[in-house]
Amino acid sequence: MADGFRVRLVAIDDDPASLALITAALKAERDLEIITATDPSTGVDLVLRHRPQVALIDLMMPGIGGMELLERIVEVSPDTDVILITGHYSPESAVAAIQKGASDYWTKPLSVALLRERIGKLIEQCRQHYTASLLDGEVLRANQFEGIVGRSPLMLDVFRRIRRIAPHYRTVLITGATGTGKELVAAALHRLSPVAENRLVVCNCSAVVETLFESELFGHVRGAFTGAAQDKMGLFEYANGGTVFLDEIGDMPLDTQSKLLRVIENGEIQRVGSPAVRRVDLRIVAATNRDLRELMAQKRFREDLFYRLSTVEIKLPRLCERPEDLPLLIRHFLGQFSTEYGKTIRGLTPRAQLLLARYSWPGNVRELKSVLGSACMMAKGDIIDIHDLPEHLRRAPAEAADEDLLTLEEVERRHVRRVLERVGGNKAKAAKILGINRTTIYRILGEESAEAGAS
Ligand SMILES: Nc1ncnc2c1ncn2[C@@H]1O[C@H](COP(=O)(O)OP(=O)(O)OP(=O)(O)O)[C@@H](O)[C@H]1O
Ligand SMILES: [Mg+2]
Known part of the structure; x- marks a missing residue:
């Protein structure tokens, strides 16, 4: 044939x-x-x-x-x-x-x-x-929207909202747990917006040093502070005419938040150290996996900014709320990693499928992607079986009872590993969730720190 x-x-x-x-x-x-x-x-x-x-x-x-x-x-x-x-x-x-x-x-x-x-x-x-x-x-081809895979009613609703909002929005807030695809949604909004041919500038608020925040977003003039040797344009000016994606907005310092509100309301910015007001024309997409209401209650997020941002909100469901999407996502990532690793991975054995279907995916799609990435790498043949999957997926819930009889040190190590797995190995993110710094993670895992001395 x-x-x-x-x-x-x-x-x-x-x-x-x-x-x-x-x-x-x-x-x-x-x-x-x-x-x-x-x-x-x-x-x-x-x-x-x-x-x-x-x-x-x-x-x-x-x-x-x-x-x-x-x-x-x-x-x-x-x-x-x-x-x-x-x-x-x-x-x-x-x-x-x-x-x-x-x-x-x-x-x-x-x-x-x-x-x-x-x-x-x-x-x-x-x-x-x-x-x-x-x-x-x-x-699979039929159930993608701008590179976002999904066919569950919850995701179809997200796609519908993106389609409706994209042509008109000035600000959008994307909320959802870690790994649910907020960054993909931000990119889709920009691509479908009338300013798609202009820039999409991304600022990850959790990665900006607090003291440099304003200069990063608004720019500065020469001599504004020690080290400001030259005039510098900020992200907002750079993105003028396009979209700024403020990822992890919950990590933005309070005083920067009030300046952001001014950008949203009047389109006005001032470079640090300069009295001159400049006008920018921007669309702003903000995202967070934290509960902004709770931050607000703790006085760490401004109420006025919250209400302004949340008038148009896109909420992303957790993976466990949309099991219909799991087989599609699996196929999508197997295809992606097959190409990446130059292998032909055809699928999973029924028992491996069962393990994936039973797992709760606290790290959502990111965790699924990282599990399948390493499974594709491990797989000897063209099919993924249970021994290609990480140990914590294979462990029956009953075995977790052993954990009652561990030393504190071991509990600490296991917990760090689990958090790391959920955030796809991102040590900075894990450190943040754990409330410790990255060097401490290396110490707990007994690894050599690549950045010892730097942090
Ligand atoms: N529906 C989906 N279809 C295809 N890929 C997806 C989907 N959702 C998430 N991903 C992939 O999973 C990974 C995590 O997604 P993304 O970075 O958008 O998550 P996030 O919501 O921004 O998470 P965090 O809050 O931790 O930053 C990315 O590699 C993304 O491409
Ligand atoms: Mg993100």
Whole structure:
């Protein structure tokens, strides 16, 4: 067939006559490629190399038994249907084989009719999977909005809001837990706005040194403070005519907040150290994963700014609130990492899928992305299995009970690791959540600090 569909079958049997029978019986199957070996260890290599959808294995061979071979194949190629063939059938050994992961157990002598019928069915099954995976690709393409993947009602609502707001907004507040895609939404808003051809300038408020905040946003004139050797343009002026994305707005100092309000209300800025008022024409998108109302109650966020920003708000749901999106996102990231790592990762084994579906994803899409990124890197074949996934996903909730009997030091270490995993390994972010500095993270993890002395 011209559509690229092909089923590979590896047959391993020390009896060449048996292999000849299989090959002859299935000769007419056009979409089937048959690879044979009389030597078991060559057979395993063939399975590793070709990743067949089906393996037919003789149970009795010199050197290595079919059962052992079965175990190895299930381990290295979990996606292969392994069928054991034996001259000495017993229900016990059949059950044992099925429990070890065999998909069927046939008795010799094999008849041509049985081979054709059973293998024909398997080919049909593979064809259905193949068509479904092509369809998945189409479903994925159809369920993206400006690079944001989602088909759940909650995300469709987000897409609808973005589409409606983008042509008109002056300020938008994007809220949602860490890793839910706030930055993607900000970029989409700008791309769909009337000023899309002008700049989108990003300022991550949590990364700006407090004393330099105003100079960063508004610029300064020469001599405004020690170190201000030259006039400098700030972000707002630089973005004039376009959009400024103020990420982690909850980290903006109070006095800068009042100046921001002035920009929003009057489009006015002043460079630090200069009395001259300049006018800017800007759209402002702000984002936060913190609860601004709580910050407001603590007097760390200005009320007037909050009400001004929150008139147009886009709330991003957590990943666990939209399980329908999980399979789509998985496919999206597998495709992305396959390209990035030059591998072809076709999917996950059913048991790996189950683990991902059961997990609560506190770090949301970012955590999913980082889990799949490392799984793609680890995966030996073209399919991800449970041992490619991080340990905390594999651990049954019951095992967590062991944690009651740990030293404080170990609890501390585990907690730091967990937080790090949730923020996709971003140490600065983890330090912030943990309320410690980055060097302390290195100390707790017992790692050499790359920036020791610098912080
Ligand atoms: N719906 C989605 N479709 C595709 N990729 C997504 C989606 N949501 C998030 N991502 C990806 O997940 C990662 C985290 O997203 P993003 O940086 O936008 O999160 P965030 O909400 O800004 O998180 P934080 O509050 O921690 O900054 C990014 O790599 C982003 O591309
Ligand atoms: Mg962000």
